[in-house]
Amino acid sequence: xxxxxxxxxxxxxSDPEKSQSSSKQAATEQSLLFALPKGRLAQDSxxxxxxAGLSIPTDTASRKLVLPAADGSIGxxxxxxxxxxxxxxHGAADLGICGLDVVRETDRAxxxxxxLPFGHCRLSVAGPAxxxxxxxxxxxxxxxxxxxxxxxxxxxxxxLRYMSQPRVATxxxxxxxxxxxxxxxxxxxxxxxxxxELGPILGLSDLIVDxxxxxxxxxxxxLVEIRTILESQAVLVVNRTSxxxxxxxxxxxxxxxxxxxx
Amino acid sequence: xxxxxxxxxxxxxxxxxxRRQSLLNQLMETFRGWGYGDVIPPMFEFDSTLSAQYDDTxxxxxxxxxxxxxxxxxxxxxxxxxxxxxxxxxxxxxxxxQRFCYGGSVFRYLEPQAGRQxxxxxxxxxxxxxxxxxADAEILALTATALRVAGLTDFxxxxxxIRYYRSLLEALALTPQQAQQLQxxxxxxxxxxxxxxxxxxxxxxxQRQAVExxxxxxxxxxxxxxxxxxRHxxxxxxxxxxxxxxxxxxxxTGYDILDSLVIDLTxxxxxxxxxxxSFEAMTPGLGTAVGSGGRYDDLVGRFGPSQPAVGVxxxxxxxxxxxxxxxxxxxxxxxxxxxxxxxxxxxxAGALALVQKMRETGLHIQVDVNNWTVDSAFAYAAETxxxxxxxxxxxxxxxxRDERGDFVLLGRLEENxxxxxxxxxxxxxxx
Numbered sequence: 001x002x003x004x005x006x007x008x009x010x011x012x013x014s015d016p017e018k019s020q021s022s023s024k025q026a027a028t029e030q031s032l033l034f035a036l037p038k039g040r041l042a043q044d045s046x047x048x049x050x051x052a053g054l055s056i057p058t059d060t061a062s063r064k065l066v067l068p069a070a071d072g073s074i075g076x077x078x079x080x081x082x083x084x085x086x087x088x089x090h091g092a093a094d095l096g097i098c099g100l101d102v103v104r105e106t107d108r109a110x111x112x113x114x115x116l117p118f119g120h121c122r123l124s125v126a127g128p129a130x131x132x133x134x135x136x137x138x139x140x141x142x143x144x145x146x147x148x149x150x151x152x153x154x155x156x157x158x159x160l161r162y163m164s165q166p167r168v169a170t171x172x173x174x175x176x177x178x179x180x181x182x183x184x185x186x187x188x189x190x191x192x193x194x195x196x197e198l199g200p201i202l203g204l205s206d207l208i209v210d211x212x213x214x215x216x217x218x219x220x221x222x223l224v225e226i227r228t229i230l231e232s233q234a235v236l237v238v239n240r241t242s243x244x245x246x247x248x249x250x251x252x253x254x255x256x257x258x259x260x261x262x
Numbered sequence: 263x264x265x266x267x268x269x270x271x272x273x274x275x276x277x278x279x280x281r282r283q284s285l286l287n288q289l290m291e292t293f294r295g296w297g298y299g300d301v302i303p304p305m306f307e308f309d310s311t312l313s314a315q316y317d318d319t320x321x322x323x324x325x326x327x328x329x330x331x332x333x334x335x336x337x338x339x340x341x342x343x344x345x346x347x348x349x350x351x352x353x354x355x356x357x358x359x360q361r362f363c364y365g366g367s368v369f370r371y372l373e374p375q376a377g378r379q380x381x382x383x384x385x386x387x388x389x390x391x392x393x394x395x396x397a398d399a400e401i402l403a404l405t406a407t408a409l410r411v412a413g414l415t416d417f418x419x420x421x422x423x424i425r426y427y428r429s430l431l432e433a434l435a436l437t438p439q440q441a442q443q444l445q446x447x448x449x450x451x452x453x454x455x456x457x458x459x460x461x462x463x464x465x466x467x468x469q470r471q472a473v474e475x476x477x478x479x480x481x482x483x484x485x486x487x488x489x490x491x492x493r494h495x496x497x498x499x500x501x502x503x504x505x506x507x508x509x510x511x512x513x514x515t516g517y518d519i520l521d522s523l524v525i526d527l528t529x530x531x532x533x534x535x536x537x538x539x540s541f542e543a544m545t546p547g548l549g550t551a552v553g554s555g556g557r558y559d560d561l562v563g564r565f566g567p568s569q570p571a572v573g574v575x576x577x578x579x580x581x582x583x584x585x586x587x588x589x590x591x592x593x594x595x596x597x598x599x600x601x602x603x604x605x606x607x608x609x610x611a612g613a614l615a616l617v618q619k620m621r622e623t624g625l626h627i628q629v630d631v632n633n634w635t636v637d638s639a640f641a642y643a644a645e646t647x648x649x650x651x652x653x654x655x656x657x658x659x660x661x662x663r664d665e666r667g668d669f670v671l672l673g674r675l676e677e678n679x680x681x682x683x684x685x686x687x688x689x690x691x692x693x
Binding site: 090110111244 | 416418420452453454482526531545546548550551
């Protein structure tokens with residue numbers, strides 16, 4: 001595999017940063033700060049880091065916001081998944097782990113050298129099962145998906161592609177808008193903070209765009225997947241400045257992770 | 263009326279305003295020291311003038327409005343294009359090279375970030391009429407000098423060359439979709455996306471190797487990276503780009519900044535009008551670049567006879583944030599943080615005449631215009647951090663705040679006593 005992005009290799013003899021960095025890291029004593037997502041990806045991220053041979057915090061249940069690694073080499077912050085790219089873009093954290101769905105949705109200027117082998121899911125368009133006909137055995141993507149939109153002003157049986165303005169509830173407004181815009185549809189995006197499955201049930205929306213892992217939640221709420229917008233998994237994100245200025249440390253971490261991803 | 267201001271702009275006052283102003287002056291003075299002459303372009307211009315050469319992000323981020331005759335105007339989002347217009351349209355027959363420096367507000371309708379509102383300050387310089395590596399080297403060295411003047415000791419200049427990438431694209435003869443896929447992978451430094459590109463795109467062996475090598479063309483070891491890149495040259499454009507980079511690095515030898523250089527031939531973001539070398543200045547503690555620049559040989563020619571050009575722009579706001587985070591506040595700027603003395607002439611014309619004389623010697627003195635009682639004057643001084651009070655009693659009696667915050671009568675004013683550092687006094691006030 002020769003397609004690895006090598007962070008700049010620093011000649012250890014001429015490393016002026018090393019000697020100065022200790023005095024300049026006012027906020028943390030660690031040379032690197034790693035932002036990890038709370039919630040769904042938290043445990044997987046920590047075990048992955050451990051497998052990669054990084055020292056991880058011993059006390060993750062602690063209410064302290066910045067957790068030092070067991071050997072003090074790296075600091076960790078547990079952040080809301082959405083905030084991880086923001087922390088990293090601003091350089092508040094040097095590296096982070098979060099879902100590719102979140103990285104694409106937030107569209108922050110960060111490097112994303114590696115996809116990590118966990119957190120697999122997909123961002124999908126889903127609609128009410130009783131109003132969505134998918135012929136079994138037919139490719140979902142090419143099926144003539146008719147969404148009966150009794151709740152909106154559309155004629156019943158209008159296929160998705162002919163709906164002039166479907167109402168879509170989602171936590172991913174940017175990706176959703178783009179998905180529909182690419183197909184020439186000006187969807188009415190209804191941005192929610194969670195439980196978007198409620199949208200069609202309560203008549204708030206015709207469709208939803210949400211993260212699907214097994215599909216159980218969708219089925220439970222009488223929804224079926226119609227299209228996949230994005231295949232997602234965990235991704236390592238790196239601050240652009242840190243990538244250049246802390247290259248040796250970051251490169252070491254990338255190397256260790258790469259072994260586990262090949 | 264409420265006191266709101268629009269999103270993305272801010273009031274700066276007191277110390278913060280003075281720090282910004284003085285950093286701007288320091289940087290301008292640095293550019294002047296290298297022979298760069300001041301230029302003050304208009305705050306707004308015809309939209310067609312400004313936006314023609316910008317990439318989509320910058321073009322979308324411009325403040326536009328209509329003039330009374332219906333023409334579209336834009337607030338300047340940077341200074342390079344106005345300077346190029348000035349030289350191309352009006353100064354083209356003045357001897358080249360021409361050097362210009364500028365400082366002031368630019369406007370971009372973007373999400374405010376660390377050290378960047380929608381109105382923010384840039385200082386920069388443009389060197390027009392010299393195509394040589396020596397000119398590129400001067401701009402790089404000047405950037406490093408300016409960063410040091412701004413109080414940053416630890417920084418890197420990340421240097422790329424857009425010609426290398428553009429020539430590679432030519433050699434690969436990609437479809438627009440394929441080119442987009444490659445650009446995405448490089449912009450994000452994403453190994454999986456690059457692997458996808460290589461899987462999806464049929465390439466000859468040599469071309470494939472050239473693409474596979476791209477991620478390794480990043481690092482501080484300038485010579486070995488350029489050598490590696492040279493082994494995968496596909497056409498004369500790539501060759502010339504690398505040769506040009508070598509010449510620029512050679513030309514930097516006398517400037518003592520070789521330790522700060524990082525080569526990154528995959529850095530292809532935000533390169534709108536650049537045609538040759540391009541660079542970003544990065545510093546620890548700030549996630550984004552504090553300055554950027556490069557060679558733009560096609561811009562001046564849009565407005566008149568073509569001229570090669572190279573320049574740099576530094577973000578004053580970001581420099582302030584970076585400096586603050588590095589805790590390297592420049593001694594020169596903190597030394598003059600002395601609140602003006604407060605003089606109470608008590609209606610005496612002679613007192614005012616004396617104040618005028620002292621002001622002429624450079625002392626900062628504010629005069630009571632409210633006919634204050636002595637008590638009111640002392641109260642005002644205590645609240646606003648004034649350390650020296652001059653009370654007129656047949657000559658000024660000088661009261662000085664001591665370490666405990668009490669005013670003590672020093673006796674008859676001796677002017678040399680007004681200037682000593684009052685930094686200790688300020689520190690005391692904060693606690």
